[in-house]
Amino acid sequence: MEEALLQIHDLKKYFPVKGKWFQPTTHVKAVDGVSFSIQKGETVGLVGESGCGKSTTGRALLHLIPPTGGEVVYRGKNLSTLSNQERRLLRRELQIVFQDPYASLDPRMKIRDVLLEPLEIHGIGSRQEQLKKVEEILEIVGLGGHYANRYPHEFSGGQRQRIGIARSLILRPSLIVADEPVSALDVSIQSQILNLLQDLQEQFDLTYLFISHDLSVVKHISDRVGVMYLGRLVEFAPKEALYAAPAHPYTQALLSAAPVAKPDSKPQRIILKGDVPNPAHPPSGCAFHTRCPHVMDICKSQRPELTTIDGAGHLAACHLHHS
């Protein structure tokens, strides 16, 4: 197989929780040993419920927050061992689009300045060239150059998300981490943005890590999909395999819980009991065993590793598949 564009190996991000008097500091293991790779030109989707660590994974792998452990290798370069300066150079190629198009744009900056900033930071081109690039990129994301003079509040949510995409795209990156880019948008706008992301991928040969809680959106846009639960990947597979034959009981429950826009389809619903456990005190063994309908004795003591279940690209971390 061709060398992956990005390889993530055993990525960890722990957040310290200060203990009370005389009690030691504990850690919330937001991301606890996540490994996968992304091939050039593909879209990898990451799904899971709130608090599963999918956004933290996205940020830690870009080193927007320093990871606690593990390796992220981009085109043969280990991001953790690079100097800050070298890493900053790589930022041109690794970009992020955020969820909330209202919070991610400075209300006091004109759109032109929002888009000029990355070019200035990276010292790309003369002023003339920079302004031309800004106009170009606004056309590309479907807004039109004449919007450059306006402020963020003059735009709707969908338009702001286009600006967020333009900002990450203006440096011509090769990989974009899209962190819930359509979750805050209405359905009719959501489909506009999804189509835009796909067009841009073709036009600029982009690679995406697409993070979302929405299973149908992830299915639509991804080639391969990882499912996370309490800081770990529980399943990782090509999209067709994952949606047609989910192997992990959590993935099965997640898929069956999603409402379908068809009044007559009444799928056999697996309703999980209880809530996601507190990530500061995850259950022993398999973290899902407290809610799993197929729980066995071994699940309570031994943590299952993410291993192949079909000898190919379908990976699952479940004792049901390791016999």
Next chain:
Amino acid sequence: MQPILQVEDLHISFRGEDGDLHPVSGIDFHVHAGETLGIVGESGCGKSVTSLSIMGLLPKGIGRVSGGSIRFQDKTITGMTQKEMQKIRGNEIAMIFQEPMTSLNPVYTIGEQLGEQIRLHLGLGKREALDKAVSMLQIVGIPRAEQIVKEYPHQLSGGMRQRVMIAMAMSCDPKLLIADEPTTALDVTIQAQILDLMRELKEEKGTSIIFITHDLGVVAEMCDRVVVMYAGQVIEEATVRELFENPKHPYTKGLIASIPSLEQQRRRLYSVRGTVPHPSAMPPGCRFAPRCDYVHEACHVNPPLLNATEGHKCRCWLVEEGGEDRGRSLAANS
């Protein structure tokens, strides 16, 4: 059959800096006993404001019902005094909101909040109210209910808080429950639990529900009949099956076509171009015309809500009264 709730030509105005805004301009719908009516639409279409007006909860001095009427059973709600409204609100019509954290008071325990409303509406004593609170929490599937009544909202998860809100709303056996995006803030597996609970309670008590949501998947699952709103008007109304199998309005068709499906795979999603008009700058004719693929001359005039077929209403010139859906033949030609 007499509907339990009848909304006729409802207009709502909000005072704005540059003159009045009209987030709802002339909507009609009704809810039958034991029925779940879905109200769907995107942000700003007026669906939440409509529900607040039914509860008499429009922000004082800013928002008001400026025309039309709301009838609940045999009483006209619009024009009632606050005092009269208080007898209905909570007792006969209850509401649950999207964000359970902001609708619970953080400095009172669950038991105090649930108990207060039970004492107020059912006139029980403190002790009995607390017992009733515990039993309500058990009904909505909260484990350790005796302890939970002593806890504060921040100690509960989002799903549990929404269960508390449902317990609160159902504690007086309302005839009508208005649920405004009750599962939007929740994860899918928790959403499945809450939808299941609402279905159970409805079957048991025969409560009518107005289910307000932007999620067509939830509509398909929960509702009997659906009203689609766009820019402050009802643009389509039909039974849930009819709406999904045979949508008539170009906007409804666009909405349904733009959801990515778990079952089918399409390379590109359909998308409705443009954005929802701002209430201060409504298009003069059909409000959807600037975004519509089938726009033609007649659309300079706003079409009325026509009866397309029995029980299926649509606000579009392409759909003739009792007749053909010309949108389809147009689509076939293009």
